[in-house]
Amino acid sequence: MKDVEILLGGPMPPLVMDGVATSFTAHRPWEAADPAAYLAGIGPRIRGLATSSSHGRIDDAYLAHLPRLEIIASYGVGYDSIDVAAAARRGIVVTNTPDVLTDEVADLALGLLLATVRQLPQADRFLRSGRWLEKSFPLTATLRERKVGILGLGRIGKAIARRCEAFGLPIAYHGRHRQDDLPYAFYGTPAELAAAVDVLMVVTPGGTGTRHLVDASVLQALGPTGILINVSRGSVVDEAALIRALRDGTILSAGLDVFEDEPRVPSELVEMEHVVLLPHVGSGSVHTRNAMGQLVVDNLAAWFSGKGPLTPVPETPWAGRTA
Ligand code: 8YV
Numbered sequence: 001m002k003d004v005e006i007l008l009g010g011p012m013p014p015l016v017m018d019g020v021a022t023s024f025t026a027h028r029p030w031e032a033a034d035p036a037a038y039l040a041g042i043g044p045r046i047r048g049l050a051t052s053s054s055h056g057r058i059d060d061a062y063l064a065h066l067p068r069l070e071i072i073a074s075y076g077v078g079y080d081s082i083d084v085a086a087a088a089r090r091g092i093v094v095t096n097t098p099d100v101l102t103d104e105v106a107d108l109a110l111g112l113l114l115a116t117v118r119q120l121p122q123a124d125r126f127l128r129s130g131r132w133l134e135k136s137f138p139l140t141a142t143l144r145e146r147k148v149g150i151l152g153l154g155r156i157g158k159a160i161a162r163r164c165e166a167f168g169l170p171i172a173y174h175g176r177h178r179q180d181d182l183p184y185a186f187y188g189t190p191a192e193l194a195a196a197v198d199v200l201m202v203v204t205p206g207g208t209g210t211r212h213l214v215d216a217s218v219l220q221a222l223g224p225t226g227i228l229i230n231v232s233r234g235s236v237v238d239e240a241a242l243i244r245a246l247r248d249g250t251i252l253s254a255g256l257d258v259f260e261d262e263p264r265v266p267s268e269l270v271e272m273e274h275v276v277l278l279p280h281v282g283s284g285s286v287h288t289r290n291a292m293g294q295l296v297v298d299n300l301a302a303w304f305s306g307k308g309p310l311t312p313v314p315e316t317p318w319a320g321r322t323a
Pocket of ligand 1: 052053054075076077078079101280282283
């Protein structure tokens with residue numbers, strides 16, 4: 001399939017870059033002396049795009065430069081950086097990498113919850129700085145007797161719920177739909193859910209539909225012993241409201257793997273001792289990133305060998321007609 005030209009949206013793991021280059025003609029515009037001119041030159045020939053949310057927004061104006069584009073294979077489960085409606089209007093298929101990262105992200109969410117409640121990074125810093133020689137580490141909050149509210153009970157939300165069950169924690173949720181086959185309590189709004197629980201886990205997709213779903217009123221409802229964990233997208237939480245809520249004790253603490261303007265994290269958060277901050281590592285193990293990368297390559301291979309996409313997103317023209 002060397003006659004098929006694929007654009008890489010930015011640096012990707014070797015498995016993706018090598019996998020694409022082995023089967024197709026791959027372009028890496030960021031390595032060119034003048035990336036914009038390079039892109040303009042190859043744009044009309046490009047039939048596939050391999051990209052990830054860290055490469056910036058793919059909107060209609062971007063797609064206009066790629067008139068022969070057939071497929072966007074995105075590396076990640078969240079695809080809020082892609083204007084899927086614009087892609088659909090142009091007949092372009094969009095694929096993501098669901099399922100292969102579900103357990104990894106759910107594991108990380110539980111790790112982040114434990115780290116936040118029991119202050120594990122703070123305890124580590126305490127030991128390393130020699131303070132244990134002077135006194136014991138202060139007693140912390142507990143996971144015991146907490147209820148967990150899951151905002152967005154999709155694949156990852158359910159995997160988190162299963163783990164919380166094993167920890168003996170009651171579970172409630174809010175999502176677009178009530179899921180009657182599940183034994184968890186449903187609340188009709190994020191604020192009602194927050195009022196009923198002690199831990200709010202944000203696991204919804206990003207994008208305009210969920211922007212600032214967690215705002216000042218939701219944090220107020222979570223209350224002074226409440227803990228916010230976010231492993232989805234920074235856009236779902238009003239970061240300025242969160243900073244205020246953490247500062248004035250409206251909530252107890254937060255564990256965040258995602259931020260509104262990554263990789264920039266507000267200095268107000270960085271300076272707070274009672275929060276745990278991670279650099280968007282939810283799916284970041286070698287094992288899982290390889291599985292995600294392989295799925296990007298496999299989607300391109302399936303499409304260009306006429307089998308259709310393996311994992312199209314629901315908004316795409318091909319949804320429901322998988323290979
Ligand atoms: C990123 C993620 O895609 O899957 C997602 O939605 O947020 C991550 O796995 C990954 O960081 C690659 O950019």
